[in-house]
Amino acid sequence: MRIIFKTSYDADIRYFRNRVPALWYLALLLMSIALPFIINEFWLGEFTLMLIWAIAGMGLMLLVGHSGQASLGHAAFMAVGAYSNVILQEYGLPFILSLPLAGFFAGLAGVLVAMPTTKLHGIYMAIATIAIGVLAEDLIVILAPWTGGVSGKFAPSIEIFGINFDRYGNVSGLYWLILGITCLIVLGYKNILRSPLGRSFMAIRDSEISAQAMGVNIARTRTISFALSCAITGISGALMGHFSLVFTNETFNIVISIYLLLMIVIGGLGFIQGAFIGAAIVTFLPSVISFSRDAFFSNSAIIPGIESGLFGAILIFVILFEPMGLYGRWLKIRSYFELFPFYRRDMFRRQKSYLKTERMR
Amino acid sequence: MNLLDLQNVTLRFGGLVAVDNVSFSVKQGEVFSLVGPNGAGKSTIFNMISRFYDPAEGDILFQGQSILKKASHDIPHLGIARTFQNIELFEQASVLQNLLVGRQRHRRSNVLEEILFLPKVRKQEHHHRLAVEHVIDFLDLQPYRDKFISGLPYGIRKVVEMGRALAIGPKLLLLDEPASGLSTEETQDVAFWIEDIKKVMGITVLMVEHDMHLVNSVSDRVLALADGKILTIGTPSEVQNHPDVIKAYIGSDEEDALT
Ligand SMILES: Nc1ncnc2c1ncn2[C@@H]1O[C@H](COP(=O)(O)OP(=O)(O)OP(=O)(O)O)[C@@H](O)[C@H]1O
Ligand SMILES: [Mg+2]
Numbered sequence: 238m239r240i241i242f243k244t245s246y247d248a249d250i251r252y253f254r255n256r257v258p259a260l261w262y263l264a265l266l267l268m269s270i271a272l273p274f275i276i277n278e279f280w281l282g283e284f285t286l287m288l289i290w291a292i293a294g295m296g297l298m299l300l301v302g303h304s305g306q307a308s309l310g311h312a313a314f315m316a317v318g319a320y321s322n323v324i325l326q327e328y329g330l331p332f333i334l335s336l337p338l339a340g341f342f343a344g345l346a347g348v349l350v351a352m353p354t355t356k357l358h359g360i361y362m363a364i365a366t367i368a369i370g371v372l373a374e375d376l377i378v379i380l381a382p383w384t385g386g387v388s389g390k391f392a393p394s395i396e397i398f399g400i401n402f403d404r405y406g407n408v409s410g411l412y413w414l415i416l417g418i419t420c421l422i423v424l425g426y427k428n429i430l431r432s433p434l435g436r437s438f439m440a441i442r443d444s445e446i447s448a449q450a451m452g453v454n455i456a457r458t459r460t461i462s463f464a465l466s467c468a469i470t471g472i473s474g475a476l477m478g479h480f481s482l483v484f485t486n487e488t489f490n491i492v493i494s495i496y497l498l499l500m501i502v503i504g505g506l507g508f509i510q511g512a513f514i515g516a517a518i519v520t521f522l523p524s525v526i527s528f529s530r531d532a533f534f535s536n537s538a539i540i541p542g543i544e545s546g547l548f549g550a551i552l553i554f555v556i557l558f559e560p561m562g563l564y565g566r567w568l569k570i571r572s573y574f575e576l577f578p579f580y581r582r583d584m585f586r587r588q589k590s591y592l593k594t595e596r597m598r
Numbered sequence: 599m600n601l602l603d604l605q606n607v608t609l610r611f612g613g614l615v616a617v618d619n620v621s622f623s624v625k626q627g628e629v630f631s632l633v634g635p636n637g638a639g640k641s642t643i644f645n646m647i648s649r650f651y652d653p654a655e656g657d658i659l660f661q662g663q664s665i666l667k668k669a670s671h672d673i674p675h676l677g678i679a680r681t682f683q684n685i686e687l688f689e690q691a692s693v694l695q696n697l698l699v700g701r702q703r704h705r706r707s708n709v710l711e712e713i714l715f716l717p718k719v720r721k722q723e724h725h726h727r728l729a730v731e732h733v734i735d736f737l738d739l740q741p742y743r744d745k746f747i748s749g750l751p752y753g754i755r756k757v758v759e760m761g762r763a764l765a766i767g768p769k770l771l772l773l774d775e776p777a778s779g780l781s782t783e784e785t786q787d788v789a790f791w792i793e794d795i796k797k798v799m800g801i802t803v804l805m806v807e808h809d810m811h812l813v814n815s816v817s818d819r820v821l822a823l824a825d826g827k828i829l830t831i832g833t834p835s836e837v838q839n840h841p842d843v844i845k846a847y848i849g850s851d852e853e854d855a856l857t
Contacts, residue, residue: 246723247720249694249744250727429712429713431715432719433701433702434713435712436699437699439688439695439699440688440699440702442690443690444688447688447762448688449670449671451700451702452671452673452675453702455671507690
């Protein structure tokens with residue numbers, strides 16, 4: 238075993254434990270920046286989409302993975318972000334203001350939802366949030382004068398200080414812009430995790446009773462986690478609006494909410510990396526399927542629903558064999574190599590753990 | 599001076615009177631123990647002080663002020679820390695993070711400052727870590743600092759619970775069966791720690807414990823409870839030889855607890 242001696246308190250406040258992961262992530266960042274010079278515009282678009290999903294995934298991860306609450310209606314907050322972003326721009330606000338404001342409004346919507354539902358747990362919380370997701374779709378239709386109803390909204394192309402980030406005109410620019418936003422959100426997320434707020438999230442996730450005995454105000458903490466989660470998700474919704482150019486009441490539907498949840502479970506609950514791995518799967522699975530279909534089946538028969546079917550199959554495998562998600566699997570592979578001759582089979586033996594709803598209060 | 603006063607406190611669960619007209623005071627600087635057979639109502643008294651349960655009658659005062667209007671999460675901010683009989687740690691987090699949650703009381707930054715991790719937040723984190731390192735040194739938890747709770751053995755978890763309560767920096771520490779399930783050597787450690795908590799740290803201790811050896815060696819005063827009623831309050835030897843106490847234990851299947 239490697240014993241890490243503490244020479245300063247910053248040792249575990251820093252973003253990275255030591256130089257090795259820091260260098261790897263730096264390499265990853267440089268690769269990401271260089272991506273537009275390596276791949277063509279189609280794939281660059283796919284990577285942009287992946288980043289947008291990853292932002293939405295981080296929003297939900299904060300709620301589900303780090304503060305232990307469920308939401309099956311998170312697409313509703315993407316919708317709040319998408320609509321408020323475009324509506325604010327129609328009032329003449331520049332993107333640079335409308336995007337953070339869209340996040341703010343989505344966060345506000347999160348607070349409104351959180352206040353009455355923070356007393357609910359587990360399955361009840363899930364049902365309440367499904368209801369919100371369904372309600373949001375209807376609200377968009379009802380509020381047609383602002384939202385455009387069933388005919389939807391058209392997102393103008395982004396302009397910042399005269400530079401145009403058009404979806405088709407400046408693919409690399411849009412990618413870099415969204416990469417930058419993603420990095421900022423990752424930094425904010427990491428900061429939350431290493432400060433008292435992140436620890437209070439973790440506390441209410443693992444034991445509400447002792448969180449209270451440590452002085453954590455449960456209702457307040459749950460509301461804050463909802464607000465931050467919805468704000469991040471709202472930002473991803475706003476970006477999704479610009480990416481897909483047109484969106485309607487059906488764009489951010491309940492299936493998107495479920496995909497978001499599956500995404501973070503498959504990626505690995507409780508890890509920021511999990512949101513990215515899940516996003517990569519959601520984004521690239523359809524392409525992988527269509528490519529392998531072309532390669533293996535000459536008659537190019539289209540099997541309806543194969544994507545969600547495969548997605549479901551992956552999910553079942555992950556839950557059965559790797560409850561910590563794909564990122565958890567990677568951690569095990571990594572420590573296998575780090576400790577090579579001393580690896581024990583039962584090192585990651587599963588401890589019986591309970592969902593909060595299963596536990597007696 | 600009395601740190602904690604219970605005045606004619608009664609609590610019922612349906613028809614069961616779990617705590618029946620109980621009054622006692624804990625003085626500043628003492629170790630006060632609650633003993634009694636299973637189901638006597640000891641943990642229920644702790645849960646009332648933590649404001650998880652509302653007493654039906656009576657009042658609970660801390661430093662002369664009633665705490666019955668406070669919410670559970672305000673209690674540690676007053677300076678009351680506790681441990682749980684059935685360990686309630688944050689399982690999916692490291693020992694260090696668990697102890698740092700105890701520092702919630704000393705949080706002086708808001709959400710926005712923390713998202714930006716301003717220098718002020720970093721400085722505050724250093725202070726928290728300094729305080730927590732003292733606790734880690736005191737309880738010899740160095741080897742476990744970065745270990746996740748879910749992988750730790752029972753005995754260590756008990757110590758971490760105590761550490762988390764100490765990290766609050768309390769005036770009054772409530773320990774619910776700190777030695778249950780521990781070996782003789784581990785119990786000996788707990789006895790030394792309680793002595794130091796009282797003498798060196800100047801923290802008043804209210805303890806529930808079945809191990810009479812531990813109770814006798816650390817307590818200044820002992821309260822014996824059975825079926826929610828006070829049998830007697832006195833020095834450890836007075837309580838142990840009190841006829842009602844002996845009768846209460848013979849009535850239960852725990853008579854050997856007193857030997
Ligand atoms: N939440 C509850 N609902 C109903 N009854 C309860 C509840 N909590 C405790 N009781 C009952 O109140 C009585 C006192 O319980 P308490 O947990 O305070 O006992 P205790 O003295 O701590 O015992 P032990 O030594 O076993 O921990 C018991 O009869 C118990 O069954
Ligand atoms: Mg008890």
